[in-house]
Amino acid sequence: MGNLLNVAPTTLLVIVVLTLTALAFFMARARAMAAASGDARKLHSLPNYYGYNAAMMTAIPALFMLTIWLFVQPMMIQNSVISMIPQAAVSDGSSVNLVMSDVRRVANGLTTAVEAGALSADAARDISTATTDIRGLLAESGVALGSEVSAEVLNAAQRYRSMQATGQWLMTAAICVIALGGLFVAMRATTATFRARNMVERFILALLMIAASLAILTTVGIVLSMLFESINFFSLHPWQDFFLGDSWSPNFRGDSDLSILPLLWGTLYISIIALLVAVPIGLFAAIYLSEYANSKVRAVAKPLLEILAGIPTIVYGLFALLTVGPFLVNLFGRGENGILGVDWMSGATSVLTAGLVMGIMLIPFVSSLSDDIINAVPQSLRDGSFGLGATHSETIRQVVIPAALPGIVGAILLAASRAIGETMIVVLGAGAIARISANPLEAMTTITTRIVSQLTGDTDFASPETLVAFALGLTLFVLTLGLNVMALYIVRKYREQYE
C-alpha cells in the first residue's frame, strides 16, 4: 500500500506527537507538584504517574488514529481512483489491479520527478499525454516504466497524487488536534486528588491483555487466511476430486488433478517409518536413562541426545539428500556394483531416506518426553513390585510402563504430529512424485512438500494450482491440531492419577 512511500511526512508527524508527549509528561508533573504546593505527600499518586497519565492521553489516541488512517486512506484513494478507470482501459490479459499498480508507479514517478527538480509541482498536476512523453520524462529522473503511459492512467495518477496530498494534510491536522486535545484533557484532570496511578495501571493492564490475546489473533489469522483461500479453491475445483481422487498432477494450463490422497499416503508412510525408528530407540533410551543409568551417565547422555533436537531441520534435509540417500542407493540400488547386489532403488530420494532421517530427528522428542513421564511414576509402585520379587526389567515392563502408558502414547502422538508437519527433510529427501505405493524405496511426496512447491516461484492467486496449497495447509493444520489436542488430553488425564 502507498503508506510505505510517504514515510517522510509521516515520520515527521510521529516526531511531533512524541515531542508533545514528552512535553505533556513534564507539564503534568509540574502541574501536579504545583497543585500540591511542592509537597509530593499531598498527592494521591507519585508525581511521575501524573506525567505518565498525561503522556498516555496525548500519545495513545493520536498514534492509534494515525495507524488507522494509514491503513484506511490508501484503500479509500484506491477505491475512488479505480472507479475513475474506464473498463476499456483494462486491456485483455490484464486486471484492474495491474492497471492500479501502473497508476501507483506513475504517481510515484511524478513525485520522484518533482523531487529531482525535473518537473515543477504545477506541471506534474497539469501535464497530459497529448503534450508530453511521460515515459521519457520519468526515465530521465530515474523511474523506469514498462510501457507507454495511457491518458487514463495518467489522469488517474494525477488524481491519486492530489488525493494523497489532501489526505496527508487532513491527517496531519487531525492527528495534531487529537494529540493537543488529549494533552488539554489530561492537564485539566491533573489535580492533587486525581488518581493518576490507577489510570496508568489500568492502561498498562490493557496493554498486557492485548499482548496475551495476540495468541488468539494468530490462530484466528491462520485459520481465516487458509479458510478463505480454501473456499476460493473449492469454488474452482470440485471437493470430491480433492478429497477422494487418487491422482496428483498439477498442470498450469488448467484442468489439473489435485487430490490429497497420494500426498496423505506419502506423508503417513514417511511418518510411520520415522516413528518405527524413533519410538523404540527413544523409548528404550528413556527407560535406560530413568531406570538404570547412574547420575553421571545421565548427565552426559541426556544433553547429548537433546542436541539432536536442537539441530535445524535443514541440516537433516541435507543429511538425507547427500549422505543417507546415496548410502541407501549403494545398499539397495546399482545392481552388481552395490553392496547387496540388488537393483531396487533408482534415486537417492525415497520414503525410506526421509523416514530414517526424520526418525533420527524425533528420537529426542520421544526420549525426553517419555523420560519425564517415567520419572513421574511414583517410587512406591516400583518398591511394591520389587517387594514381590520381580526383577528390575519385570517391574519396568509390568508396572512402570503400564502406569506411564497414557503419557507415552501422548508423547508418541506429539512426535507423530511433528513428523506430519515436518517440511525440510521431506522437501530434500522424499522426492516429488505423487503416488500410492507400498515400496519404501520409491520416491513419494508429502503434503508439506507440495505446499512449498505450489507456493514458491511465480504464484497466481486465481488459479486452483496455487490455491490448493491453502487447502493442503488447512488439512495439515487440522491434522496436527487434532493430534496435539488428543495428546494433551491424554497427558492431562493421566497426570491427575498421582496428584
Place this chain on the structure above:
Amino acid sequence: MTDMSKTTAPRNSLLKQDARTVKRNRAEKRFKAYGIAAISAGMLMLVILLSTIIGRGTGAFQQTFLTLDVQLLEAKLDKNGNRDLEEIKKVSTFGYAPLMAAAMEEKVAQTGIVTDLEPKELGDILSKQAAAQLRDFVLENTDLIGTSVEFRFLTNSRVDGYVKGRVTRESIANDKNINVAQLDLVDALRADGALEKRFNLAFITGSDASDARPEAAGMGVSMIGSLFMMLVVLALALPIGVAASIYLEEFAPKNWITDIIEVNISNLAAVPSIVFGILGLAVFINYMHLPNSAPLVGGLVLTLMTLPTIIISTRASLKSVPPSIRDAALGVGASKMQSVFHHVLPLAAPGILTGTIIGLAQALGETAPLLLIGMVGFIASNPPDGIASGLMDPNSAMPAQIYEWAKRADPAFYERAWGGIIILLVFLLTMNAIAVMLRRRFERRW
C-alpha cells in the same frame, strides 16, 4: 512330606539358580542391553551427523587460488591516463580478460610447462569471477594502473575440486568444463607453487554467486539477512511475549477466556512451521503488500512462531519467583502492578533471557516458512546499506541460503552448503552456550 522336601531341596538351592531364574535373569540382562543399544544408537547418529558435517563442510573454508603477475596496462584500463574513476569504471570485465590471458601465458612460459592448450583453455582454469575480482581490485587501487601486480585469482570450481580430491581424472570423463590436459597444467602449477589451497575469508563474508561460479559464493549477505530477522524477532517477540506472560501469570482471572488463550498458546507451539509461512504469505504479503523476500516479513513470521516458546519459558520463570516476594511488596504498600514490575520481573529476568535466546536460536535455524515468503530462488548479491534497506530489500537468510545451494545439484555447491551448516551451527552453539551460562550464573534457587 519328608520325602518330597528331600527331593525338591536340591532344585531350590539358593546357590544354584533354577532354569526359570536363569531365564528371568537373562531377560533382565537383555532388557538392559536394549537400553544401552538404544542410547548408543542415538549417540552413533549424533556422531555420524556431526562428523559428516565437519568432514564435508570444512573444505568450503578453503579455496584454490592461482597467483599470477598481471600487467595493469594503462592503454587498456585508462586510455586517457587521467585516473578518473568514472572512466575506469566504464571498462567492463571483458576489458580485463586479455590482461589475465597474457598473465596466464607468461606464467606458463616462465615455469617452463609444456602444454598444447589453447589460450582460452588456459583461461578456463580461472574462475568466471576472476575478471570481476581483478576489476574490483583495480577500482579500489587506481594508482596501481600501469604497474605489474601479483594477484591471487580464484580458480574454477573443477580445479578446486581436483585439488581437494572431489574431482578425479576418472570423474571428468563427461565433463565439458575441464579436460585432462588442464589437470596436467594444474599439477604443474601446483608443483611450481603458484596454485595453492588457502583459507577463503570470502566464504564467510561474501555474497551468493550464480550457478556457474560456486567458487565465489559466500554466506555473508545471508548472514546479514538472518541478523535483521533476528533483530525484528527480538524487538517484537520479547516485549510481547513478556507482556503476555505477565498478564497470564499475574493478572488473568480464572475464566473461559483465559482458558482459551492458554490452550491456544500450547497449540500454537506445536503448529508446523510451514503453516506460519502460509500465514505470512497470506497476511503480510498478499494482504498488507509488504515486499516479497524482505527480512522484515521473515522476522514477523518467525516472531509469531517464536512467541509461544518465549511465553512458555517466561511463564515458567515468573512462576518460580516465590509468592513471598509479591506479598512483601504488597505489604509495604506497592500496588499489584508495582510489585510485578519492580520486584517479580527483575528476579525472573535471567530465566526470561535464557528462554528468549533459546527461542531465537530456534528461529535462526528455521527454513520452511522462509521458502513461502520468497527468501530463496534468487541470488542475494548485495549487502544492504542501512537499516531500512536491511529490513525491506530482498535478502536471503542462512538456512534459506543453505537450501538454495543444496538445490543447485552441483558438488561444489554441496560443499558450500555443508560449510554453511558449520557456520549456522557455530551460531546456534554460541547462543545456546550463552543461555546455559546465563542460567548457571544467575539462576536463583528459592
